[in-house]
Amino acid sequence: MTDLVTEGSTKPSTTPKNATDRHHIHEGDFVMFRLLNGEVRSQQVNRSGAITLGRLGSFNADELIGQLYGLTHEIVGKSLKVIPPRNMEDVEDTEATNELINDGMAVQPLTAMEIETLKQSGVHAAEIIKKQIEAHANYELKTEYSKDKYKKRKEAKFLKAFTTVEPTLFNVCEYWFHKDQTRIRDLRIDTLSQMINLANIRPGGRYLAVDDVSGLLVSAILDRLGGDGRLLTICDVDSPPAYPVMTQMNFPQHIVVPILASLNWATAEEDYTPVALLPDPAQESIKSDKHRVRMNKRKATSNLLASARQELFVGGFEGLLIASEYEPMSILERLAPYIGGSASVVIYSPHLQPLTSLQNRMRLDPQYLAPSVTESWLRRYQVLPGRTHPTMMTTGSGGYLLHATKM
């Protein structure tokens, strides 16, 4: 089969670097690494740099550039070797039970010293595991299930392997949710997904958003615009907002730059004239080339600001999405005039009360049709043969949404 050669080939040479490709690891990408114990870490991949993953040690970052996301790699020396993904072990329970196993028995005759010696002599992790299993006096008595658990435990301990995690919206949201839940105001992926569906985010659409969730909402909208449409955000800082979650998405330029513009709560006020838009006395007496460059830059910035303001005030946006730390009614009163008829208003809060108060006020206002408050519920399962059940620990709440249609 000819396509076997290209199919799944991960060699940089066969995957021409393409700015619009988000499935391969590019120089400068922030890559999420999932270790065998489930932990996920993120690091930037720079040419000629080294990536260090704690106990796993470090390797040459060049090895990752051009590789597909989603693969599992083993660290061998300073380089990487692609290894097959883990299948779900098809473990059938046999007659063996834990009945005959005496917990107190010396079941592991291979001492720490012996293991160290094996490691020093360059024996592969798989060999060590095999040796341990051989030495494990009761191994044959264990159930398939506990054998499996035993092997996994050993494997995670000795195998220097990790999986790169594709920066999809789902994966990035989950990463931040576990890493720093408060910085994304506990906005969980199910709730975020509902927001972007309810707001009818589609390529070519124009939307208004308030994102005080580190750019998670902005990332979701940009992802669903796919480089076509407009997103205007209003923030509370005087320079363009940082939106750190966006960094983790590794968006190519064309998905962000022509699409996203930002104003702040001062510059978004119609009655206020931002200083940058006042006549500039310094403009009149240009002294040097350097001065001219600076002035031109200033002019460009103020033009951008003027056009973003113009765009907001003309209005007609198709949707308004809010995940903010500010009082929602104050936001709504300011921005509702700029969204068109039939547009969706979607407001997120990690707490119920602000939304119920808001709903209680909105339902008296005929410009909002059917404001409704909902709570998101999500349950994940462990799926293993004979052992399928909901995960024992889970997230308490995915937050609340208020949705209404502008009349």
Place this chain on the structure above:
Amino acid sequence: MWSSSNKIAAGDVVITWLTRDVIQPFVVTPGKDLNSRYGYYRHSDLIGQPYGSKIGSRNGKGFIHILRPTPELWTLALPHRTQILYLADIAFITSWLNIRPGSVVVEAGTGSGSFTHSITRTVGRNGKVFSYEFHEARAAKARDEFETHGMSDVVTLTHRNVCKDGFTVENVADAVFLDLPAPWDAIDHAKSALRKDRTARICCFSPCMEQVLRTVTSLNETGFTDITMYETLIRPHEVNQLPVLPSIAVASEKLKKSERKREDKRLRQIAQARAKHTEKRKRSDDEGADAEEDRMERKKTKTRNGTDEGEATTQNAWVSATTPDSLAGGDASTQVVSRVMPEVRGHTSFLTFAVLLPRVQASAPDIESALQRDRSDLSSGLSQCD
């Protein structure tokens, strides 16, 4: 897909919002009427009105809201030909499967097209949806609908049994979504539809746990990995503005009052009994003692009235003291409360997800290959790739 103009035009598909439970689509057709218990309207009255207008009926019997269709509204308004997917599941599946502009998605069965509309919007003009339905009439209906909604450039609907005959495409899909009674029979076919040059994803939507278990087994055997399962729901809340709850002081005062009332009554009865008794002797006794008793009775009543007024004051003071200032909307004697609606959806389906990773060539010239073989039979987590 649908109109993107501000104003309603003849031929547009619009959604009428009558109540939360009565949401209906129709095509604006001059000459046609709309008649319901919410009044009588002419389609031609709508033409030129902005989307999101509230329109009064011709016979003064009410009004309707006219909305621009979105997939989310469509899900609430569509004619049901089958069970359908709703927002919570659709949104979650779309994210997990990483469906976005430009994605190629394979879906079976089409059913009532609820899921199809949503993902067609999301993949946009540069994406593609291949949808399959084996029920002929349903397929025909859906095809018409997709045509009317301007989706035909993106959606290709095929009438076929995907479990028996598979899909019409190979190695192209970024994602496959199966909402079928026996998804395990289509998983092999799904694998061949999925692209092999990068991570591809699948979701099987099944209401029963038995289906999930068979699906999982089949996914695992077919070479899918990262198998996981979720359930998701949206719990709607009802919001009410209710009187602030009364303090127990109110109950206590009420009890005291009724206790006093009873006691008064008892005393009155005693007094009356005594009065009757006295009456009998009246003729013989003098009048002085009677007047004295009357005076005493009047005094008692006065004291009680005083207490009654006092009680009213106490209650008012309590209300203002315990009402949080922060309550938005409503005066100090009411509060805004919410609870999950009394009857809600408790289960839709289990969402089983998995990924299909590209086949990877063994990278290094293998001194390792012997060990590799070794490893795959000893640490079963790392089985040989196919």
